[in-house]
Amino acid sequence: MTAPTKPRFRDQEDIKAELRRRGHTAAALARAHGVAPSVVSQAFISPSKKGELIIAKALRLPPHQVWPDRWNADGTRRFDERQSRYRRADAAAQRLIAEAR
Incomplete structure (x- = not known):
């Protein structure tokens, strides 16, 4: 694993401000990429791969x-x-479904 680089933005509000300076909104980005607005806005709160890539x-x-x-x-x-916990929970759920058959 590589060391984190120096952050360009202090916090999520800095990212939102830079998006606004460039004429973007989270809703407009979501529409342009065919995803729900929550996909993009979720990236400001917690990890959201698709939302993060759209914003970047x-x-x-x-x-x-x-x-x-x-x-x-x-x-x-x-x-x-x-994410690891979700994957483990999903795998456990899939095993239970398979056993029930």
Whole structure:
């Protein structure tokens, strides 16, 4: 795992402000990419791969410069314990469904 790069933005409000300066809104970005507005706005609150990529593209920056705590410089996602728990829960649910058959 690579070390985090120095953040370009102090917080999520800085990212929103930069989007506004460039003439973008979360809702307009969502419409342009054919996703629900919550996909883009969720990226401001917690990890959302699709939303983060849409926002980074609008800012013309690689995702690790927007969210250095969520992305590595090589373009891979940093490990997120919550995602791991969801994967484990999903796998457990799939096993239960298979056993019930």
